[in-house]
Amino acid sequence: MRHALIIASPFLAAVAVAQPAQPAKPAPAPAQAQAQAAQGPRTLVDVNGTPLNEAHFLVFASERPQTPPQALKDPQLQALIMNELVNTVLMSQDATKSKLDKNPNIAAAVDVARRKVLAQAAILNHLRSHPIKEEDVKKAYDAKYGKGPLREYKVRNIVSKTEADAQAALQEIGTGKKFAEVAKTKSAASNAAEGGDLGWISADQVIKPIGDAIAKLDKGGHSKAPLQTQAGWMLLEIEDVRDAQPPSLEQAKPALQAELQRDSVAAYVNNLRKSAQVKVADGQSRPAPAKQEAKPAAKPAAPKKSAEDMIAPKK
Numbered sequence: 001m002r003h004a005l006i007i008a009s010p011f012l013a014a015v016a017v018a019q020p021a022q023p024a025k026p027a028p029a030p031a032q033a034q035a036q037a038a039q040g041p042r043t044l045v046d047v048n049g050t051p052l053n054e055a056h057f058l059v060f061a062s063e064r065p066q067t068p069p070q071a072l073k074d075p076q077l078q079a080l081i082m083n084e085l086v087n088t089v090l091m092s093q094d095a096t097k098s099k100l101d102k103n104p105n106i107a108a109a110v111d112v113a114r115r116k117v118l119a120q121a122a123i124l125n126h127l128r129s130h131p132i133k134e135e136d137v138k139k140a141y142d143a144k145y146g147k148g149p150l151r152e153y154k155v156r157n158i159v160s161k162t163e164a165d166a167q168a169a170l171q172e173i174g175t176g177k178k179f180a181e182v183a184k185t186k187s188a189a190s191n192a193a194e195g196g197d198l199g200w201i202s203a204d205q206v207i208k209p210i211g212d213a214i215a216k217l218d219k220g221g222h223s224k225a226p227l228q229t230q231a232g233w234m235l236l237e238i239e240d241v242r243d244a245q246p247p248s249l250e251q252a253k254p255a256l257q258a259e260l261q262r263d264s265v266a267a268y269v270n271n272l273r274k275s276a277q278v279k280v281a282d283g284q285s286r287p288a289p290a291k292q293e294a295k296p297a298a299k300p301a302a303p304k305k306s307a308e309d310m311i312a313p314k315k
Contacts, residue, residue, distance in 0.1 A: 040053075041053035041054040041055040041056075042054050044056075044057060044082070045082065045086065047086055047089045047090060047093070048090070048093055050089055050093065052085060052086070052089065056085065057081065057082065057085060060081065060084070060085045060088070061081050064081065067081070123265055123268075126264070126265065126268045127261055127264065127265070130264055130268075132257050132260045132261060132264070136260055137249075137253055137256050137257060137260065138249065140256045140259070140260060141249050141252055141253075141256055144204065144246075144252075144256070145246035145247070145252065148246075149243035149244060149245060149246070150202050150243065150244045150245070150246050151202060151203070151215075151241065151242075151243060152200045152201065152202050152241070152242050152243070152244045153200070153201060153202070153203070153214050153217075153238050153240070153241055154199065154200050154238070154239040154240040154241075154242075155198040155199070155200075155201055155214060155236060155237065155238060155239070156179055156180060156183060156195060156196040156197055156198060156236070156237045156239060157183070157187070157189065157191075157196045157198055157234055157235065157236050157237075158179070158182060158183045158186055158187040158189075158196050158234065158235040159187050159188050159189040159196075159231055159232045159233070159234050160186065160187070160188060160226065160232055160233045160234075160235075161188055161232050161233075162232075162233065163226055163228070163233050165186070165188075165233070166226035166232075166233035166234070166235060167226065168186070169182050169183075169186040169187075169235060170223070170224075170225075170226065170235060172186070173222060173235075179195070179196070179222055179235075179237040180195030180196065180197070181195065183195045183196030184196075188232060189231075196237075200242070200244075201214075202244075203215040207229075209227060209229065210227065210229065210234065210236070213227050213236055214236060214238065217236065217237075217238045218238065218241075219238055219239075219240060219241045220238065220239070221237070221238055222235065222236060222237040222238070223235040223236045223237070
C-alpha cells in the first residue's frame, strides 16, 4: 500500500524559498490519485539537480528516533525535517565534489550501508512471501506450553572473565559464603550489586546451555563447575522453584510469531550460505559455516554478547 501523502505542495514553497506556507490544496480526485500512484513517489524538492521525493522524506524522517509517525502531520515539523534532508544532500554533494567518496574507507562505509538496506529488504521480502500461519503458531504453542504448568526458577549468577576467576569465586562459596555476597565482590556482570539477582525465569527463556544448566539444579543448589558462555565463565544458583500457569495462546502469540520469524529467516540465510561461493583470500580467517540453529535478528547482532543478553528472558 502506498504511503499517504504527507506534504502538501505549498509547504515545499515554504521550505525552498522561506516564504509563509499557503493554504493546503484539496486532495486529488480518485482518478488523479491513481495516476500519481502509478507514477511513483511525487518529487518534493530539487537540490542542485537532485530530486527528492516523498519516499526520501519518509525514509529520512523514520531515521529520527525522536519523531513518532503521528508527529509528521505537523507542518512545522515537516519543514524542519525537510530542511535537515536538504542540508544532508547539500553536504553529501559537497563531499562528492571534494572526491571524499573516493576515499577507500568512506567508499566501503557507503557500500556496507547500501548492502545493509538491501539485506533488510530481502528479509522483509522473505517474511512477506513466507508468512507465519495461525496453525504454525498453534503448533509452536502446544509444543512449548502444552505440558501444563511452567517450572520457573529464581536465579542468581556470577560472571567471571576467566575460568580461574570463576573457580576462585566457587571456592569462596565452598567455604560457606553466600552466593549473593560472593557475586557482589566477584561478578563482572552489571547485576553484581544486586548479588547477581536475575529474578524468576524459565529454562526456555534463556539460551540453551544456560537453560539446561538451570533445569539440572535443585532448589538451593548452585553450579559445581563454571559454565563457559560468550559472556564469560558463569556460575548459577537456584534460590527457589515454582510452577506457573502458562500464558494463553493470545498472550503468547506475539512472542511465538517473532520466534517463528527468526527461525524462518535463519533457514533462509542458511540456504543462501549453502549455495554461495565464499572464497577467502590467502592468510585470512575463514567465515564460520552456516548452522541450522543460528537465528539472525532483523538488525545485525553485536559480535560479543553481554551477560545480560545471554541470561535475560527473551522478549
